[in-house]
Amino acid sequence: MEGRYDESPDSDTNGQQRYERMVLFILASVQFITIVDFMIVMPLGPQLMRTLQINPTQFGLIVSSYTFAAGVAGIVASSLADRFARRTTFLVLFAGFLLGTLCCGLAASYGVLLWARVVTGAFGGVLGGIAMAIIGDVFPEQRRGRATGTLMTGFALASVAGVPFGLVLGTNFGWQIPFIVLAVGGGPILILARVALPRLDSHIHDVQTNPLKSLVETFAHRNHLRAFALIVALMIGSFTVFPYLSAYLVSNVGMSENQLPLIYIVGGALTFVAAPIVGRLADHYGKRRIYRIVAPASALMLFVVTHLPATHVAIAVAAFGGLMVCNVGRMIPAMAIVTSSVRPERRGAFLSANSSVQHVASGIGAYLGGLIVVEAGDGKLENFGTVGWIAAAATLVTLWLVGRVEVAGDINPLATPSAASLAIAAAAEASVDAGEALVGLSGEHQIVKDVSTNVPVD
Template sequence: MTRQERHLVWLLGAVQLTHTLDFMILMPLGPELIGKFNISAAEFGAMVSAYTLASAAMGLLGVLWLDRWDRKRALLLLYMGFIAATFSCGVANGPTWLLLSRTVAGACAGLMSAVVMAILADRVPAERRGRAIGTVMSSYGISAVGGVPLSLALANQWGFRTPFWAISALAGILWLLSWRILPAVDHHLTGARGKGPNAPAPLLSMPGLPLGWALTFSVVFAGFLLIPYLSTFMVGNLGLRLSDLPWIYLCGGAATLFTSRWIGALVDRHGPPRVLGILLVATLAPFLLFTHLPILPKAGVAALFVLFMTLTSGRAIPTIALITSRVPPALRGRYLAVNMAASDGASGLAAWTSGLFITTTPEGALVGFGPMGFLASSVSLLALCILWVLGRSAAPQRAAQT
């Protein structure tokens, strides 16, 4: 990777980190927000879901305009809206204000992710793109290892508003750096105005492109059938204490941080389809083992949790690398916006689906979590079938241009 590419990747990774942290920080602040604003658990749940639902809705709307602009300009505009909305969360004086602020932040963040990935695809050659995507996606691990604990420490010291102000301040600095350093990313506009192979075409008319959305949906859906209920299962069924969970999640975040770039390097070396296929098969073991786990020592539970999170989160890297390589630049922004909507919709729908089948005993144990492991494994096998069909479909010549 060249020096210019490294600077670009690290800058985009830092941008991604701010919105990942903004999404993650609300959930551990739940007890304080419920008490501060005197709201119910269901109302707090609405604040959490508003972020992803707004992101999904804006992803669909992004089809109408996202590829019509220089990607740098689009990113700066969306990032400015995100900063304002996150700062607004810090000054909210009621639940309605906070809900609206979270909605705007989610709407901007979803399209930001699509633009970030489109910039990576436009500026980093395909043979180095896997490592670049892995580096940017390591923001999840950084958030889990350092960002969330630091934000919670700020909240404990100065109140729930402080983390939102800190995130918006960091994002403001990154906005200035992006404005100053990020080059114009407008090659797709030149191609779109021409009559050559990069001329735009309807997204649904090109072979294999809708299959990319189906692949993303199935990969995310399988993971989120289980992820929202892992902490409840570990406490209610495996006998862990609530005080054990931060360390368990710290281990999972640290593992994700270190393996993201390694998985990205494997994608560059062996190709996205092969790496994704291996990860889809490999995740069957932790899906089935973890959901049927007997009571074990804390170290054993932590080890399986690390395996679960590493493999599950790692599947996104070859998925994004694969679909970006098949989309021509003139369609890439819009395509990835819809892809982000598919990802957000899959996470919400999967959590709701599991909730229909899982019940909780008076002691707090989950009933029905085991069958969800079989369902998640089945959906992963479905994703493997979609990957095979996607590989069989003829990629258009114009989609091969990177």
């Protein structure tokens, strides 16, 4: 079992910084791959339906199969996650995800692709929760917002680079190629994670309950339920709107399908810049304070985007970019708060369950939006404004919910990086520094106060 990395000499402090940046680089890379895998299916829809000769309902099942498989897997993982070292769990899940993604790329029929999406969702859906558990184990509470903001850059990069590039590959070489590229590209990250990540197993000795009891306790804890309620409201406030935005921008606002990549490129670029800034502000000024500033702005942007009339493309792109920034801006402090709501020895089970709740709530939000939005005879979408009102209202409700989630007692166990981890981090320091924009960290060392001793600590 590996202990804390808390040596005082400057060389050790620099080593810890390199180690933390390496952990974030690995997690953000995996986040990028999983998000591109999930998002790329939707814009490939026309090609999938034409090539596999399937109807829209069958295509919808391909999309939803990932989400529901992730939800079921999250429930199962919540009863088992804390019984194994974080690194072991992370490696198994990522390897299974890459295998499922490769099967998607090799699928030649609708049935095979459907089952491949189920496998990919079952493994990939839990990865996000384990990544947040690693963040919670490695980073102290006062730096957790910054680390969460860095992790969120995976979403921004997926939007600004991954999805457009995947569409180019799919359009020119076939829809299977993006999945094959993702699976092959994830191989080196899997190897790096095996060598560079610490075991993170200090929580295992605290696990004494059987899996079923662990599951019941996870969902019976009052503070956990408050955190789940916050996540549900956040997902309802997003997924009632986002699945239908592209269609609305084309049919109602006047954008062409060829112009749609602009919204992902601009929105992703803005998010890439904003996410680390929001993370630092959350750590410096308080996560609830920053959340209560960003959430009302998010509600306003939800209202604006869902009520956009026919307008210039630049205005539509700017509105969508503002919505993406606000959406990620509220998720960063919210996820940092949720991560801090559970004690370390229960963090893996809780965040796996939270991942399940998040996926199921996303599906409910998308289904609710589909019940309300209808297509008129002229091809325009009606009642999208109503969906915007619902999303904005759900977002405003979170202003009350976020104050109900309490920060659990956190002993802040920092795992010691292995010698191999530090060696790789030192050897790769130049490349990590060059790619610092990716992980969103500066090389400066922030001084904060330990809340239990009121003594400045690194």
